[in-house]
Amino acid sequence: MTTTQTPYGIRLFFRIMMRMVIAFIVSVPIIGLGGYLIFASTGDANIPMWTGPATVGTGLTLLVFGFYMTAVGAFPTPNLGQGEEVKIERHPTMKPAYARITLSIPLFLITAFLYGFTELAYMFPFVTFLFGLWFFFKGVMRYFRNLHVTYMVTNIRAIYMYKFLYLHTNEIPIARIVQISEKRSMVEALSGRGTVVVSSGIGARMTINMEEIDNPGSVAEVLRSMLPNQA
Numbered sequence: 001m002t003t004t005q006t007p008y009g010i011r012l013f014f015r016i017m018m019r020m021v022i023a024f025i026v027s028v029p030i031i032g033l034g035g036y037l038i039f040a041s042t043g044d045a046n047i048p049m050w051t052g053p054a055t056v057g058t059g060l061t062l063l064v065f066g067f068y069m070t071a072v073g074a075f076p077t078p079n080l081g082q083g084e085e086v087k088i089e090r091h092p093t094m095k096p097a098y099a100r101i102t103l104s105i106p107l108f109l110i111t112a113f114l115y116g117f118t119e120l121a122y123m124f125p126f127v128t129f130l131f132g133l134w135f136f137f138k139g140v141m142r143y144f145r146n147l148h149v150t151y152m153v154t155n156i157r158a159i160y161m162y163k164f165l166y167l168h169t170n171e172i173p174i175a176r177i178v179q180i181s182e183k184r185s186m187v188e189a190l191s192g193r194g195t196v197v198v199s200s201g202i203g204a205r206m207t208i209n210m211e212e213i214d215n216p217g218s219v220a221e222v223l224r225s226m227l228p229n230q231a
Contacts, residue, residue: 023066029059030059032059092149097143100142107128110125112125148164157171158177
């Protein structure tokens with residue numbers, strides 16, 4: 001029986017497109033809000049003229065920055081040696097990023113309510129807006145940062161790779177692994193994420209921390225199954 005596999009170039013294209021859609025969804029509401037503020041400030045003296053252009057500029061910056069980080073996050077991938085195959089590949093989980101973005105939404109809604117439907121001083125909606133903006137940007141930056149961190153396990157080595165303005169990799173041959181451990185906080189255990197620590201000695205270059213990955217137990221089991229004493 002023969003099977004066909006989608007060419008790598010096509011898979012890479014669709015992966016980039018899907019990630020760019022996320023950047024587009026995140027930034028377009030901010031650009032739309034800026035457009036509304038520009039329009040509203042022409043007829044309402046209470047809305048400063050600078051808020052609209054500043055908001056549009058923030059959205060466009062986030063859009064360009066997101067597209068750039070998305071494209072860079074897809075390149076490059078480690079060169080695999082002859083007979084080497086990828087057993088498992090992970091990025092840090094996006095759950096904390098999604099949680100921060102989700103938490104910002106009610107704060108923005110509260111801001112809109114305080115501003116449009118109450119007589120409170122503008123200081124109060126401004127404070128809730130700042131808190132919402134802080135959670136929102138923390139979530140977005142966490143999302144884009146996680147796109148650039150890749151953990152990979154092949155039948156030969158465990159690999160950590162960070163790629164943004166530069167490429168940094170750290171790898172440990174499977175034959176040299178002396179310890180595999182798992183770490184989970186209470187929150188991580190409840191959300192199904194954690195850290196797998198792979199060590200071949202003492203020191204930063206001798207250790208790979210696969211931090212905040214989903215289902216870390218399966219990654220640890222794959223590593224343990226390939227240790228020399230398990231062969």
